[in-house]
Amino acid sequence: xxxxxxxxxxxxxxxxxxxxxxxxxxxxxxxxxxxxxxxxxxxxxxxxxxxxxxxxxxxxxxxxxxxxxxxxxxxxxxxxxxxxxxxxxxxxxxxxxxxxxxxxxxxxxxxxxxxxxxxxxxxxxxxxxxxxxxxxxxxxxxxxxxxxxxxxxxxxxxxxxxxxxxxxxxxxxxxxxxxxxxxxxxxxxxxxxxxxxxxxxxxxxxxxxxxxxxxxxxxxxxxxxxxxxxxxxxxxxxxxxxxxxxxxxxxxxxxxxxxxxxxxxxxxxxxxxxxxxxxxxxxxxxxxxxxxxxxxxxxxxxxxxxxxxxxxxxxxxxxxxxxxxxxxxxxxxxxxxxxxxxxxxxxxxxxxxxxxxxxxxxxxxxxxxxxxxxxxxxxxxxxxxxxxxxxxxxxxxxxxxxxxxxxxxxxxxxxxxxxxxxxxxxxxxxxxxxxxxxxxxxxxxxxxxxxxxxxxxxxxxxxxxxxxxxxxxxxxxxxxxxxxxxxxxxxxxx
Numbered sequence: 260x261x262x263x264x265x266x267x268x269x270x271x272x273x274x275x276x277x278x279x280x281x282x283x284x285x286x287x288x289x290x291x292x293x294x295x296x297x298x299x300x301x302x303x304x305x306x307x308x309x310x311x312x313x314x315x316x317x318x319x320x321x322x323x324x325x326x327x328x329x330x331x332x333x334x335x336x337x338x339x340x341x342x343x344x345x346x347x348x349x350x351x352x353x354x355x356x357x358x359x360x361x362x363x364x365x366x367x368x369x370x371x372x373x374x375x376x377x378x379x380x381x382x383x384x385x386x387x388x389x390x391x392x393x394x395x396x397x398x399x400x401x402x403x404x405x406x407x408x409x410x411x412x413x414x415x416x417x418x419x420x421x422x423x424x425x426x427x428x429x430x431x432x433x434x435x436x437x438x439x440x441x442x443x444x445x446x447x448x449x450x451x452x453x454x455x456x457x458x459x460x461x462x463x464x465x466x467x468x469x470x471x472x473x474x475x476x477x478x479x480x481x482x483x484x485x486x487x488x489x490x491x492x493x494x495x496x497x498x499x500x501x502x503x504x505x506x507x508x509x510x511x512x513x514x515x516x517x518x519x520x521x522x523x524x525x526x527x528x529x530x531x532x533x534x535x536x537x538x539x540x541x542x543x544x545x546x547x548x549x550x551x552x553x554x555x556x557x558x559x560x561x562x563x564x565x566x567x568x569x570x571x572x573x574x575x576x577x578x579x580x581x582x583x584x585x586x587x588x589x590x591x592x593x594x595x596x597x598x599x600x601x602x603x604x605x606x607x608x609x610x611x612x613x614x615x616x617x618x619x620x621x622x623x624x625x626x627x628x629x630x631x632x633x634x635x636x637x638x639x640x641x642x643x644x645x646x647x648x649x650x651x652x653x654x655x656x657x658x659x660x661x662x663x664x665x666x667x668x669x670x671x672x673x674x675x676x677x678x679x680x681x682x683x684x685x686x687x688x689x690x691x692x693x694x695x696x697x698x699x700x701x702x703x704x705x706x707x708x709x710x711x712x713x714x715x716x717x718x719x720x721x722x723x724x725x726x727x728x729x730x731x732x733x734x735x736x737x738x739x740x741x742x743x744x745x746x747x748x749x750x751x752x753x
Contacts, residue, residue: 262661264294264615265357265623269301270648271590272634273335273626275311280337284345291352293655294662297520298349299357299492299623301590303334303342307367307461310335313590315494316461317361319402320478321409323485328404329367339485346486355489357520358482362475363495364461365414368397372416376425376434384445385454387435394425396436398462409481412474420445420465421458433458440467448539450497450527459498466503476510483515490520493544497525501539508543521545522584526591526598528553533575537582545621548575548583551614552600555587559606562744563700566677570613580619587611588625594646595636605744607651608722609697612746615661616695617682618669622661629654653722660721660748664693672696672705679703679741694718694739697746704740711735721748728752 268283283298290298305322306312309329314336322328323339332338337345346356374396380386400414417438424431435441445457446466457463465471482488491511493504508521521544525536528550537546551574558565576583587610591598602610607628614622626632631650638644665684672681678700686692696705711734718729718737724745731737741747 261296262294262665263296263621264658264661265297265299265584265621266290266295266626266629267299267586267589267623268626269336269590270593270625270627270632271313271596272593272632272636273301273313275335277310277333277335277337277341279335280341280345284341284348287345287348287352287354290349291354293658295354295624295658297355297357297489299522300342300346300359301336302359302361302494303336304361305329305334314359315361316366317364318367319400319405320361321481322402322405326402326404326408328402343486346488350487355520356486357490357492357522358486358488359492359494360479361494362464363459363498364463365400365419366461368399368414368462369401369403370399371395371397371426372399374398374416374422374425375437376422377437378430379421379433379435379458381433381453383454384433384456384458387444391437392428394430394434395427396422396425396434396462398422398436410474410477412470418465418468418471419462420467421463423458423460436465438465440465442467446500448501449499450525450532452497456498457500459495463498466500472503472506476507479507479511480514483511488516488519490516490522493521493523496523496536497527501536505540505543508540512543522547525549528573530573530575530578534579537579542582545582545584546575547589547623548585548620550574551576551583552586552588552592552602555602555606555610556592556600558699559603559610563678565699567680567697567699568673568677570680576620583620584623585614585620586623586625587614587628589623593625593627593632593648595634595638595644604649604651606699608653608657609699609746611651611654611657612695612697612748615657616665616684616693616748618665618684624654624658653724656722657748660693660750664691664721664748664750666690667692672707674705676703679705681705681707681739681741683707683709685709691751693721694749695746696739696741696749698741698743701743702740703743704738707737707739709735709737717752718749719752721750722746 302314310331681696
């Protein structure tokens with residue numbers, strides 16, 4: 260049985276040279292041989308900043324790099340034809356394409372319109388001034404270059420619930436649009452941060468408008484006709500009513516793919532908040548395990564002071580493993596980005612061993628960890644910084660270990676030692692297992708009882724972090740060592 264493994268095939272600073280789609284197609288065979296089964300591509304639709312858009316400033320959902328809009332035909336990642344070719348090459352290698360869905364907002368409107376708005380308190384969005392005023396807002400999206408191809412739908416002020424900029428009078432802030440759909444308040448079933456976290460940025464989509472609901476369902480069907488889609492990653496789920504995604508995912512499963520892999524970005528470290536969201540969406544999807552990513556960040560900063568026995572405390576994977584996508588980092592957590600919680604390079608091999616080789620959760624590999632990344636940007640201190648994210652040298656070996664050895668039941672290796680933990684994958688009748696030991700302090704190890712069925716055998720470290728071997732006695736007992744600040748994956752010698 261193949262262990263499902265996801266890769267996020269981009270980072271925030273992926274070069275804007277239009278080459279990513281071609282790279283994905285060229286890497287398809289290698290990724291498949293590593294054991295990658297699914298690839299999360301960045302938003303493929305045209306963003307408001309055109310060729311320089313990462314994709315989250317959504318403009319036209321139906322422009323996949325085909326129309327001369329926002330200063331270019333291609334997106335940052337390439338053209339529509341290159342995207343289709345890449346997805347086809349990936350499918351030919353058995354890799355499913357996961358489409359990034361950006362529904363929460365639109366930016367870069369084509370025209371402005373007269374609107375009536377009320378100002379909201381940005382620190383508590385439930386506080387909306389009673390007095391409204393008339394202004395103009397950039398809320399009309401006509402997509403003139405596309406000319407109605409694929410969809411004739413025009414977005415206007417009735418499709419949005421709020422904006423952050425109005426004109427005549429000119430003002431910045433958060434403004435609640437008044438229309439027949441807003442019911443005097445923001446949408447319910449969103450995160451309660453800042454009172455109500457419906458509004459995030461740009462022209463905030465009003466999901467209570469039935470025509471908006473139908474257009475977004477149509478887009479879901481349409482994109483699946485353009486590409487061999489294996490699933491979707493849902494952006495900014497904290498800001499979108501849970502009832503909408505419950506209905507949208509159900510519609511996709513009914514009309515597109517009953518087995519679609521759907522992962523929502525509900526960025527919250529609290530396990531209970533994630534569990535509550537899953538309840539609202541009828542457990543139809545998976546969530547990124549934000550709490551576990553934060554644990555990896557703190558463990559990497561604390562070193563030997565961190566109690567490894569607590570690494571999974573409060574994580575989603577410990578409570579609802581079938582709904583948890585485990586990860587070490589992504590485009591938002593990398594240095595200089597909005598949710599910056601990077602994991603230090605020394606700890607990444609340990610963290611990847613904990614997500615790739617364990618029984619629970621769907622692991623997601625980050626592009627920068629496999630390929631490395633170099634970039635320059637302004638940080639929160641308003642100074643420019645040069646960032647180097649080195650490729651994790653043993654990551655390909657860990658991916659291969661997941662493919663070959665991460666099989667069978669799991670036994671934890673946790674005792675009074677807070678600086679060394681491990682686990683055993685016992686394998687199956689057809690597939691071998693492994694013994695995984697990691698330490699965040701000095702050289703260490705675990706006494707392991709594999710049982711008399713295996714008898715006296717010899718093991719080697721698959722990662723070659725240790726050059727010695729381990730021999731079990733006739734009862735299957737042995738001490739499995741690990742270097743300080745490292746991980747070893749012990750497998751049977753041929």
